[in-house]
Amino acid sequence: xxxxxxxxxxxxxxxxxxxxxxxxxxxxxxxxxxxxxxxxxxxxxxxxxxxxxxxxxxxxxxxxxxxxxxxxxxxxxxxxxxxxxxxxxxxxxxxxxxxxxxxxxxxxxx
Amino acid sequence: xxxxxxxxxxxxxxxxxxxxxxxxxxxxxxxxxxxxxxxxxxxxxxxxxxxxxxxxxxxxxxxxxxxxxxxxxxxxxxxxxxxxxxxxxxxxxxxxxxxxxxxxxxxxxxxxxxxx
Numbered sequence: 185x186x187x188x189x190x191x192x193x194x195x196x197x198x199x200x201x202x203x204x205x206x207x208x209x210x211x212x213x214x215x216x217x218x219x220x221x222x223x224x225x226x227x228x229x230x231x232x233x234x235x236x237x238x239x240x241x242x243x244x245x246x247x248x249x250x251x252x253x254x255x256x257x258x259x260x261x262x263x264x265x266x267x268x269x270x271x272x273x274x275x276x277x278x279x280x281x282x283x284x285x286x287x288x289x290x291x292x293x294x
Numbered sequence: 295x296x297x298x299x300x301x302x303x304x305x306x307x308x309x310x311x312x313x314x315x316x317x318x319x320x321x322x323x324x325x326x327x328x329x330x331x332x333x334x335x336x337x338x339x340x341x342x343x344x345x346x347x348x349x350x351x352x353x354x355x356x357x358x359x360x361x362x363x364x365x366x367x368x369x370x371x372x373x374x375x376x377x378x379x380x381x382x383x384x385x386x387x388x389x390x391x392x393x394x395x396x397x398x399x400x401x402x403x404x405x406x407x408x409x410x
Contacts (some may be wrong), residue, residue: 218399225404226403226404227385227387227402227403227404230400233398273336273337282339284329284338286335287336
């Protein structure tokens with residue numbers, strides 16, 4: 185069983201709308217959690233990195249939250265743009281081991 | 295270079311042939327990772343190099359897969375006797391130190407391998 189579960193698997197929204205992607209993990213001991221954006225045919229690009237003591241971190245229209253008690257993270261995208269269409273990957277680290285979620289495929293339509 | 299560089303960007307090979315994929319990490323990055331991503335799937339860990347330490351090869355799917363990192367910089371992933379199920383994007387990434395310590399991990403654009 186994957187130790188990092190992402191939901192939904194895919195999502196379609198209209199341009200300008202907000203959306204929230206979820207990441208639940210069982211990785212332990214927790215070190216940090218990252219969100220990556222991967223455009224089709226490209227390598228993943230880092231959006232945020234959060235450690236145990238951080239509850240929220242923003243990067244432009246992207247805001248990640250972390251609840252280390254419930255082992256949940258979310259990535260909120262505000263005022264979506266067509267260029268936000270991509271896969272969003274949650275990566276959780278424990279010591280020197282990283283576990284990747286399968287990703288959420290987001291499609292933003294005009 | 296400014297980022298992680300991978301070559302070739304695309305490779306089509308016949309089943310049974312050997313292939314070599316190259317990764318040139320960001321200068322000064324001691325940690326280097328190889329991942330595989332099949333179409334529509336998540337990233338699958340293959341191998342991890344950290345400085346002069348013995349690599350973590352726990353993700354290599356079979357003995358047909360091997361990787362080396364010469365001089366602590368450039369890495370080569372070799373797949374021997376390729377099979378159709380080896381078709382995937384092979385992504386290389388690097389970071390200043392162990393990724394789990396919180397350093398940003400930078401990915402290359404990947405090498406798209408198609409075995410026909």
